[in-house]
Amino acid sequence: MAKRIGIVDVAAAAGVSVTTVSHALNGRGQVNPATRERVQRVAIELGYAPNRIATALRNRRSGIIGFVSDEIATTPYSGRVILGAQDAAAERGILLVMVDSNGDPEVEARQILALRAQQVDAIVYARMYHQTVSVPSAIGELPTVLVDAVDRHSTSPSVVPDEVGIGRDGTAYLIAMGHRNIVHLTIDDRGPGHDGRIVGYREVMRANGLEPRIASVPSPADGRAGFDALRLAISDTERPTAVFCFNDEMALGVYQSARELGIAVPGELSVMGVDDFTPIAAQLRPGLTTIALPHYEMGRWAIRTLADLIDGVEPPESHVRMPAGMVVRDSVVAPSSLGGIHA
Amino acid sequence: MAKRIGIVDVAAAAGVSVTTVSHALNGRGQVNPATRERVQRVAIELGYAPNRIATALRNRRSGIIGFVSDEIATTPYSGRVILGAQDAAAERGILLVMVDSNGDPEVEARQILALRAQQVDAIVYARMYHQTVSVPSAIGELPTVLVDAVDRHSTSPSVVPDEVGIGRDGTAYLIAMGHRNIVHLTIDDRGPGHDGRIVGYREVMRANGLEPRIASVPSPADGRAGFDALRLAISDTERPTAVFCFNDEMALGVYQSARELGIAVPGELSVMGVDDFTPIAAQLRPGLTTIALPHYEMGRWAIRTLADLIDGVEPPESHVRMPAGMVVRDSVVAPSSLGGIHA
DNA sequence: CAGGCTACCCAAATCGATTGCTGCGCGCGA
DNA sequence: TCGCGCGCAGCAATCGATTTGGGTAGCCTG
Structure with a gap:
């Protein structure tokens, strides 16, 4: 059992007092440069590392x-x-x-x-x-x-994440890609994320002269949520060309619902998530375009x-x-002319 | 700034020495029961909690x-x-x-x-x-x-997880559900998980008079892996009725490949994963039957x-x-008579 | 040559709790 | 009455590092 070496061991080996070792190592007080160097060398040779517990006790700071x-x-x-x-x-x-x-x-x-x-x-x-x-x-x-x-x-x-910014960025990206009929799919439970993203979404939609359309479902993790949500969205008067989902789990639900409903992603429907939850976002095909929370x-x-x-x-x-960051993969494309009924 | 109260404060408040406080609180030494109780009461009143740093220094044990x-x-x-x-x-x-x-x-x-x-x-x-x-x-x-x-x-x-047991349990479950034509889909990289599960799989297949069939792909996370893997599996002479995947990510790949290939899960193909990686396993439809690592x-x-x-x-x-535990959801069912070409 | 400065170095106190050992006082047996 | 043992408390050392407050030697100055 190699005895832990302490400051006294260094002091003894260097032929000085513990005070001097402490000063030399911590740069306090006056120490002859030659002495300082010798102490440092000895300390390294011995593999000395100060006992942080003792330091913590003395300095009232545990690190x-x-x-x-x-x-x-x-x-x-x-x-x-x-x-x-x-x-x-x-x-x-x-x-x-x-x-x-x-x-x-x-x-x-x-x-x-x-x-x-x-x-x-x-x-x-x-x-x-x-x-x-x-x-x-x-x-x-x-x-x-x-x-x-x-x-x-x-x-x-x-x-906290800039939720409003997320709502804005996601919406702006979809619009920049040519979408005009964009549904925001969110959850029933309110919270800063829920509210902020809606604010950002609304703001950018309105600024572009577009009508915000929001649907919500009970829970992102609920397998049926995506299905219901997508149903809600497409039963609307105008069929959306893009869905901006509250998070990636919900986007996964939308993917599956779309398949069951015979809607092609991203051909007929672009999908965007939030989280960049890699195991889902990167594994899905097409890869999910999403916003990574910081x-x-x-x-x-x-x-x-x-x-x-x-x-x-x-x-x-x-x-x-x-601020959050866009992660562009393949689930958002320009809407095809076939995508929705024209406005 | 509420000064942190230490053992000396308790001692003062109880009218005894710190030694006695220590003894009373730690049950060492001889302390009059009445004194002990008084000290304990005072300590609680003052909200005393020993400074673990000091204790650690003294006892050479940091906790x-x-x-x-x-x-x-x-x-x-x-x-x-x-x-x-x-x-x-x-x-x-x-x-x-x-x-x-x-x-x-x-x-x-x-x-x-x-x-x-x-x-x-x-x-x-x-x-x-x-x-x-x-x-x-x-x-x-x-x-x-x-x-x-x-x-x-x-x-x-x-x-470590009982990898062989995982291979055994998964295979046994599929067999118990009536499958005889079971492919084990694994990864190219070898490792204890890779090897152990194959051992378990082989063992149980052989014990049941079935032929082990193993396919492997580069990486579970690779979106194309599942696709390739499934292709490998079905291009085989006999089409499997069940796939036992190395992990849930791979199972997700298989789901997607199956869809693209027009194979129904679980109707035509049962799928089993390993990990019980909830965001995938629970969210997929049908819910993924998998083995939860411990x-x-x-x-x-x-x-x-x-x-x-x-x-x-x-x-x-x-x-x-x-040992690991089976998590039964909906992706494994008895094979339909239509499922594969008969042996 | 004495007094004053520097430059270096160190002894000892300190942080807060634990513990070996000592001390005090009381009761009981001889 | 003396002495011993026991029950109860507390003094002081200890853990390992930091830091305060000197101390000493050497040099400079007047």
Whole structure:
């Protein structure tokens, strides 16, 4: 069992005091350059790495940020947020400890207390889809940022996707491709994503002199939803040439419904999703044109903001709406003249 | 700024020394029951929680386990492993810190060093799909378990899915449903999953007097793979009534290919996947019958085993093959008499 | 040559909790 | 009455690093 080597071992090997080793390694105090170099060399030779626990105790700073989320496992998007957070944390030499409340507020409170006992320096409070929350009181005074969530009663910084922008961009893209008869398929449950995208969609449709048409179904995950939705859409007076779906799962449903109804995608119907949920979007044929939510970027922003906050740097912007990006594949094409009844 | 309250505050409030508070709270030493109760009451009133950093320094035990994985974000399965690990960790009052090497061995080594500096008590070394690895030397003497991975040169415990069992169970199920002409669709890349499932498939086919037929394609994620694979399968002398796919993504490909080829699923062709990758498996119509890999269970086993190892308890089994479970939906039915040319 | 400055280095306190050992006081047996 | 044992508390050392507040030697200046 190789004994862990500590600062005293380095001091002994370099023939100086621990004080000097600390100074030499951390660039504090006055140290003779020759001595400093010798200490550094010895430290490397011995493979010395300071015990962060001891440092944390002394400096009242653990170098750990807690990542609290409601459901790490169930949604695949979460991985992107975490990855962004990881990368930013690695840049700054910060470690992340993640806890999952499983949606239970009591568990959540307990987990947060555990994080505080562990002396985390800050907390990321993340939701796995954009929603309104209230920050648990257990967090107390700890610096906190919200990811994919906002709390009207809290002053903590937050970052969410620019939902209105998503609605705008998607709609604008479809229009640019020549579509005029575009249905927005959304879900019944309201929320920031639901509302924002509708706002963006409406805005761009109207700006182009087009009539917004919105249909909604109970749940994106429901296999029947796409079917019903598409039915709703095509039973309308004018048959749409494009469907702008709330997310990729719903787009998958539309694909399947279209097949059953004998409608060709994208020949007769262009389909656009939101999420860029790769296993679906890339695997479908035709490949799904979609809008990628900025999960990675939000995760990274969260950690960077917190790292600054810990150092006492206030973020320039407190509530950020992160832009999303189009991912163009093959499910959107110019409408054929056969596509719909003319207006 | 509410000052964090420490053991000295409790001691002062209870009118005893910190020693006595420690003894009372941890059940060490001799403490008068009345005193003990008073201390406990005061501690709760003050909301005291011991500073785990200080405890860790003193006890040389941080209560943190490092979770090292190659890619947290890219595969959605990882979430299940993490969730299982989280749950087991919460049970034991352990915290998990996760790092993602992004597949880069150098980054990985650096991350592991950071974990060691942070004095983690043990390490979970997880891969996101079943493979053979070698445990990085940076881990040193730390207790370690491997998840979804084995290392022939290491004595660390490991847990992997029972691949042979998966091959067996899937095949047996199809046979039980009345199929005799079953193709196993796999990938070109070999690996424990690839090999094990073939072994199980072959074994059960032969045991039932049936001829194993195996086709393989370059990649499950490749949209064309399913198409090619299905072509391969049906261009065979006898048309199969069932396809046992390496995973759900491949099954999705088969669904789409079948549609293009005018083959009804499940009427003319039963399809079975592996993974129970919900966004695909549950969303497809017909719902995909598949085999769920024991990710959650593996994550939980890993933490439990490590927690024991830290306490000096050797695990009863060192290399565990975790059984998987069938998830029956609608993509497997009894073959119709029309299904294939008779043998 | 004394006083003052620098440049270097170090002893010791500190962070908060745990624990080995010591001390005190009371009761009981000799 | 003395002494021993026991029940109960607490002092002080400890974990490993950082940091404060000097201390010492060498050099410069008046």
